[in-house]
Amino acid sequence: MKIDPDNAAGLSAQIAGAIRDAIISGALIVDERLPSEAELADQFNVSRPTIREALKRLAAQSLIRTQRGAFGGAFVRHLSYDDARPQLVTTSTLLLSMNDVSFDTACEARFTLERACAPMSAARREANQLEIMRAEIAQQGAVDLSDEAFCASDVAFHRALVDGAQNPVLSYQLAGAIEAMQPLMNMITFTARSRAEIIAIHTDILVALENRDATATTEHLHRLEVYTKQLAHVVMDAKRAKRESGAVSKPDTEVAH
Amino acid sequence: MKIDPDNAAGLSAQIAGAIRDAIISGALIVDERLPSEAELADQFNVSRPTIREALKRLAAQSLIRTQRGAFGGAFVRHLSYDDARPQLVTTSTLLLSMNDVSFDTACEARFTLERACAPMSAARREANQLEIMRAEIAQQGAVDLSDEAFCASDVAFHRALVDGAQNPVLSYQLAGAIEAMQPLMNMITFTARSRAEIIAIHTDILVALENRDATATTEHLHRLEVYTKQLAHVVMDAKRAKRESGAVSKPDTEVAH
DNA sequence: AGACTTTTAAATGTCTGACAAATGAAAATT
DNA sequence: AATTTTCATTTGTCAGACATTTAAAAGTCT
Known part of the structure; x- marks a missing residue:
């Protein structure tokens, strides 16, 4: 997952793309929990709002669902017809x-x-x-x-x-x-x-x-x-x-x- | 566009839905410029990050494109095949x-x-x-x-x-x-x-x-x-x-x- | 006067820090 | 043993700030 801060596409779009590819390739499987927003922010070296924008992009495509509270987080969604x-x-x-x-x-x-x-x-x-x-x-x-x-x-x-x-x-x-x-x-x-x-x-x-x-x-x-x-x-x-x-x-x- | 702060769906999802409906219904036409993020935040009575999350959702569906700089903003996108x-x-x-x-x-x-x-x-x-x-x-x-x-x-x-x-x-x-x-x-x-x-x-x-x-x-x-x-x-x-x-x-x- | 350069204002992109609300696990109490 | 309370974790939201981009407007030179 290479993120280029100077890429014109924007950080959140790149991060969303990286996670999307991971889901499509099967590296992330259904119902698997993604790292928390704070951890993702740390991994990708960006702030939490940027991570959140990326996650919202994926949510808009029904690729993930989010759950609040302890042991909540973002989960790979089972995409139904x-x-x-x-x-x-x-x-x-x-x-x-x-x-x-x-x-x-x-x-x-x-x-x-x-x-x-x-x-x-x-x-x-x-x-x-x-x-x-x-x-x-x-x-x-x-x-x-x-x-x-x-x-x-x-x-x-x-x-x-x-x-x-x-x-x-x-x-x-x-x-x-x-x-x-x-x-x-x-x-x-x-x-x-x-x-x-x-x-x-x-x-x-x-x-x-x-x-x-x-x-x-x-x-x-x-x-x-x-x-x-x-x-x-x-x-x-x-x-x-x-x-x-x-x-x-x-x-x-x-x-x- | 009624936004309910207590709705479990989340503010950004509701706002994205409202704008999406406006595009689908034809109230917003192709290449029309949406209000700036600050203005939208004001209209919907939410903060700018929330508005941004909503806009990113729409961007993920190719419904809008954003342009930086003066006279930039979010524009209804012409959805091509x-x-x-x-x-x-x-x-x-x-x-x-x-x-x-x-x-x-x-x-x-x-x-x-x-x-x-x-x-x-x-x-x-x-x-x-x-x-x-x-x-x-x-x-x-x-x-x-x-x-x-x-x-x-x-x-x-x-x-x-x-x-x-x-x-x-x-x-x-x-x-x-x-x-x-x-x-x-x-x-x-x-x-x-x-x-x-x-x-x-x-x-x-x-x-x-x-x-x-x-x-x-x-x-x-x-x-x-x-x-x-x-x-x-x-x-x-x-x-x-x-x-x-x-x-x-x-x-x-x-x-x- | 016209072409070029510089300034400037407006807008998105990103970051920091903070608090609220939800939620399930663990601890405390009955 | 069952119930209640506490608590840590995580997402949701907000406020304010600065960086970057961009095109219009002002300024400058020929």
């Missing part, structure tokens, strides 16, 4: 919003990955995944459901589909792709008709999974992708038209007179 | 190693996702992706290549394949899955014969992509998955046998006498 998923979703969401990824590109990626899970889910899904999907479909039919709640239920439905593949690595990766799209989906105002159409496709997917029909599942997912893209285009075109007409509304009304 | 990828790889790697995911499960997830990209890559790949794949295949044929270097070249080959799909969202997600498997792959000792076999499959994939043949690409990827799993089983069985025979080596040799 449930811990990692929110981070992936946050990052993916920001990536989409900051890199002006088009709706189509994000949608394509999402459904491409989801379709890849479809055959495995058809083969391996268990009763509880079907149960969740059934419940979410019922949820989606509620008349007083907000667009946000509808999208949230949509996410839950598709996560159950992916979970049916019984592969936690896939579930983790896909949850990021699916949930990250939710803000984009939330921008769409779902009419009663479009909801009915989506629910119909969801039902088709559910039936296909019940029948363990991989081909049908894949096809219905494809239909859903096409319909989602189309819906987004209609909604966004309408918004753009409204914005433009709003900007020139006075001349318009004058012409109309 | 290149910034986010290493974080995803780190997290995915740790998830695999800490949740004792079997080689087969990780392998299945990786190839499932990669096969999903194959048809798109066959349709859209450009000359430079083929060029990279050609170069990496040549690299993999070098006789003095270490196992680690062979695996690194393997990763580069498959990333080029995925990049051929021309969808940055897919590339980002897949890079995590592919690179995270590298430590597992590094555990395999590649014999000359197994390398030749892998290179042959890589070549088949390259040819299929050159011909824009989606079906062939998918099939060769499937062959590669099967072969990789088989190889891993052979290597790991051998290692286990060696370990067990080592543990009882004395009795064994006695019996042999």
